[in-house]
Amino acid sequence: MTFARVLCLAWILGAASPIALAAEGDAQAQGNADAERPYKVVNGHVDRATFRGYLYYGDLCLRCHGPDGAGSSYAPSLVNSLKKLDKRQFEETVINGRKNVTTASENVMPAFGTNIDAVQHLEEIYAYLKARSDGVIGRGRPKRIGETDE
Ligand code: HEC
Structure with a gap:
């Protein structure tokens, strides 16, 4: 791809729908602000919601x-997964499920x-796993x- 075509593509993508993109950005920022610390942890002790999540x-x-x-050997560490997945992706996966068809084992x-x-x-559940993932509560x-504490 030539430099000019890259520029052209960037322009098309950029101009595709600035309003939709801006709206998405706003929603995302709000969602992330809520999702950032969905738990309350004080000195390693958790609030009731996070405990129920556990x-x-x-x-x-x-x-x-x-x-x-x-x-486990069967399913991935969600402590690691929540370092990459945002709340929406987490919820979507849990609600809809997922099948890994690329590996020999199903x-x-x-x-x-x-x-x-x-x-x-x-x-x-998200709050509990997020607290685990953020390292604010142990195993x-x-x-x-x-x-x-006794
Ligand atoms: C029957 C076994 C099973 C149960 C029960 C189960 N999962 Fe899973 N889960 C899996 C497997 C296997 C995968 C990986 C699927 C793949 O490779 O695409 C997975 C993937 C996920 C992912 C995506 C991880 C990533 O890194 O993309 C999330 C999030 C998740 N599970 C959350 C949950 C939550 C929350 C529960 C309980 C409400 C749950 N799972 C119960 C087997 C299970």
Whole structure:
């Protein structure tokens, strides 16, 4: 591709829909601001929502993704995944599921869109995994804010 064609392409892409792009940018920024720290953690102790996320993770996701979101031989570490995926991508994957057809073995992420527990507690599960991913809570059962350290 010549330099001129690259420039031309850049112009077309840039001019494609500046209004739509700007609107998307705004929504993104707002979403990210909310999603950035969806948990509250004080000295390693978590708020109730994040604690519920831990419990529902254990119920719904642990059998494939391993204890504490650390991953297994079957499914990826969600602690790592949330360093790359934003909240919307996370939710989309959980709701719709995903099938990896490129590998010899079939790794299936089930769709949780009809699982009422998953849908209702998705934000909390996200909060728990995000706190794990950000390194503000360790492995194992997190303590709740107000709970003693003993
Ligand atoms: C039956 C096993 C299984 C269960 C249960 C399961 N997953 Fe998965 N999940 C997978 C597999 C396998 C993949 C990888 C799919 C692929 O390679 O495309 C995956 C992928 C994902 C991804 C995308 C990771 C990335 O890096 O792109 C997210 C996010 C995810 N799972 C979240 C969850 C959450 C949250 C739950 C619980 C509500 C859950 N999963 C329950 C098997 C499972």
